[in-house]
Amino acid sequence: MSDEHTEFSCIILAGGRGTRMQGCDKGLVEFRGRALIELVLDRVAPQVSDIVISANRNLPRYQSYGYPVVPDSIDGFTGPLAGIASALPKCRHDWVLVTPCDMPHLPDNLVTSLRDGRYNEPLVAVAVDDRLQLVFLLQRDLLSSINTFLQSGQSRVMTWLQSQMYRRVDFSKPENAFYNLNTFADLE
DSSP, X not given: OOGGGXXXXXXXXXXXXXXXXXXXXXXXXXXXXXXXXXXXHHHHGGGOSEEEEEESSOHHHHHTTSSXXXXXXXXXXXXXXXXXXXXXXXXSSSEEEEEETTOTTOOTTHHHHHHHHOTTOSEEEEEETTEEEEEEEEEGGGHHHHHHHHHTTOOOHHHHHHTSOOEEEEOOSSTTTTOOOOSTGGGO
């Protein structure tokens, strides 16, 4: 890990229901012989100094990767924003990369690109073909905004993101870097 990445933490979101994968714990589904979470860890670990895994099932298995594992503090699989709210206090740094567990091709320059694109905004989101992705860099002090949003009964992470002051960083190549593996067909 280079010194330029010591100011960043990462939350990997692996706490969903996996409804499009017949209820499987998506982070533990194998792709090319390895669990999806392992492939994402391989991509982000060199870019950050600490990682927290947000998971709601199979906690011992996720803990076996050697990173803190935090379940949602809100019951009922209320979505990625609840996972972020629960994991964010466990992150050591003010800037936190958030990524789902089902993007095994994340770029090696993800954190650098987001860092360079942040300017004075507390939130920097990845966009591909003008579409926001569930990959972003945020300041930890946005936790109060997240909690307020969740307490209002809302839970959609993209709705919350778009309610904030944020910058977007456009990624075009490689084309599959932000492709979600949502179904078993996507694994082929």
